[in-house]
Amino acid sequence: MKVLHVTYDMRIGGTEMVIKNIIEGNTDPDIKMSIFCIESPLGPWGHELQKTALIDITVANRKPGFDFELIQQLRNHIKTNTIDIVHCHQYTPWVYGALAAMGSSARVIFTEHGRFYPDTSSWKRKIINPLLMQLTQQVTAISRATKEALKAFENIPLNKIKLVYNGILPLSSPKSDVETLKETLGIPNDFLVFGTVSRMDPIKNHKLMVRAFAEFNQTFPNSILLLVGDGEEKETIVGLIEQYSLSSNVILTGYIKKPVNHIAALDVFLLPSFSEGTSMTLLEAMSLSKPSIVTDVGGNPEVVQHAETGIVIKNNNLKDLVSAMKTLATDRQSRELLGRNAKLRFDDMFSLDKMCKAYKALYQKR
Missing domain, CATH: 3.40.50.2000 (Glycogen Phosphorylase B;)
Incomplete structure (x- = not known):
């Protein structure tokens, strides 16, 4: 099984740490993971994963506005690499990932990692999100509050959202x-x-x-x-x-x-x-x-x-x-x-x- 994590980049932050932990915590040899960043530069955690975990990472350069070329680039990547799961982290990567996977055999998972403060709603999103949901197998949220926000601000039904808390290895310090x-x-x-x-x-x-x-x-x-x-x-x-x-x-x-x-x-x-x-x-x-x-x-x-x-x-x-x-x-x-x-x-x-x-x-x- 090939899992492609689609994200903004792999700089230092909570979303990036979750991706890093999922990859480093994967003990199943039958699951191969890779990363597609829609923006550059890659970031230090991306370089670290390339060196220590030998992870394949592709870095695009998203253009201002809606980048139709990025969809095609990501679609080619999914098909060329026979990706099975497109795991999108955060909203914008989900939009590009879901549209890019359309017409392929890849299944889409969207994880919302948090909300901006103050939270806002957009009529455009509320129209397009039900359409994106038709292309998405599963939505996950990292907290109940995030789950509720997806319903309130993104028009995604609660019964379509699974709660998956973040997890890390415990720290120790002599x-x-x-x-x-x-x-x-x-x-x-x-x-x-x-x-x-x-x-x-x-x-x-x-x-x-x-x-x-x-x-x-x-x-x-x-x-x-x-x-x-x-x-x-x-x-x-x-x-x-x-x-x-x-x-x-x-x-x-x-x-x-x-x-x-x-x-x-x-x-x-x-x-x-x-x-x-x-x-x-x-x-x-x-x-x-x-x-x-x-x-x-x-x-x-x-x-x-x-x-x-x-x-x-x-x-x-x-x-x-x-x-x-x-x-x-x-x-x-x-x-x-x-x-x-x-x-x-x-x-x-x-x-x-x-x-x-x-x-x-x-x-x-x-």
């Missing part, structure tokens, strides 16, 4: 490595560490984290905010840190390729995003037994059980975030219990094996 990292970053052992790993994008709401930490730090001065990542919001975040005089208590590392030790160094993982599907870094934190504070958006309240594996707060609510941080700061036993529960929930719900088995079943479904 205690000695974490101690070395803390020493390198200048974090005292008795300091409480809050933080996150994410691109510095407005949707991740780093500004709320800094503002909340500024208020929290007044009561708990022996604390650190560790922000791992880079992006367009960095300059704004640096400005806020200076405005609140937090330079001694906020650490910006920039992009870290493998931030496992940084996540392991946290006492509490923060994810106050405006919108989320199923955050891969949140799953990574849970696999390391970290309690979390997340906003009540997208898949967050499905992943984090309030008061059992973490704390779920209102979206963009400064008071709630400060309160949650103070609650966990004052109760070490509670932090540790939430962390243990988070690991148990991760093992039960979000393992790589569980996700890969779910997609394999869809590939084999006739």
Whole structure:
């Protein structure tokens, strides 16, 4: 069986990590996977897969507007390589993938990985989507919230959408490595560490984290905010840190390729995003037994059980975030219990094996 993953590119992000994990988690020698990127450049994870997994990757260069030539290019690729499954990731790749597979024997699967904030509807999509569904064997969503959004904004019936949660391999980090990292970053052992790993994008709401930490730090001065990542919001975040005089208590590392030790160094993982599907870094934190504070958006309240594996707060609510941080700061036993529960929930719900088995079943479904 030949499975072709159709996506924008293979740069660093949640969708790309899911594709990478599906490919690396495939243990069936009878299933051969490849990737077709509709946009260039390919991205670092694409280059990594080419080297380590010897995956065939084709990179196109989508033109502005609707690119009819791209459909033909993708159709030729499907037929020439006798593709059995065209697995499209995100909406635009689905449009091109479904149209390209039309008239071939390839079956189409569309996975929606998340929604933009604020979510919007389009009359054009609501007209064309039922037609695309005629060319599509299965639609999957990575959270119930994403599934509901597909119905509300894309006119796709709920009974046509299957829920498949993201899955990853659990992380591990030797205690000695974490101690070395803390020493390198200048974090005292008795300091409480809050933080996150994410691109510095407005949707991740780093500004709320800094503002909340500024208020929290007044009561708990022996604390650190560790922000791992880079992006367009960095300059704004640096400005806020200076405005609140937090330079001694906020650490910006920039992009870290493998931030496992940084996540392991946290006492509490923060994810106050405006919108989320199923955050891969949140799953990574849970696999390391970290309690979390997340906003009540997208898949967050499905992943984090309030008061059992973490704390779920209102979206963009400064008071709630400060309160949650103070609650966990004052109760070490509670932090540790939430962390243990988070690991148990991760093992039960979000393992790589569980996700890969779910997609394999869809590939084999006739």
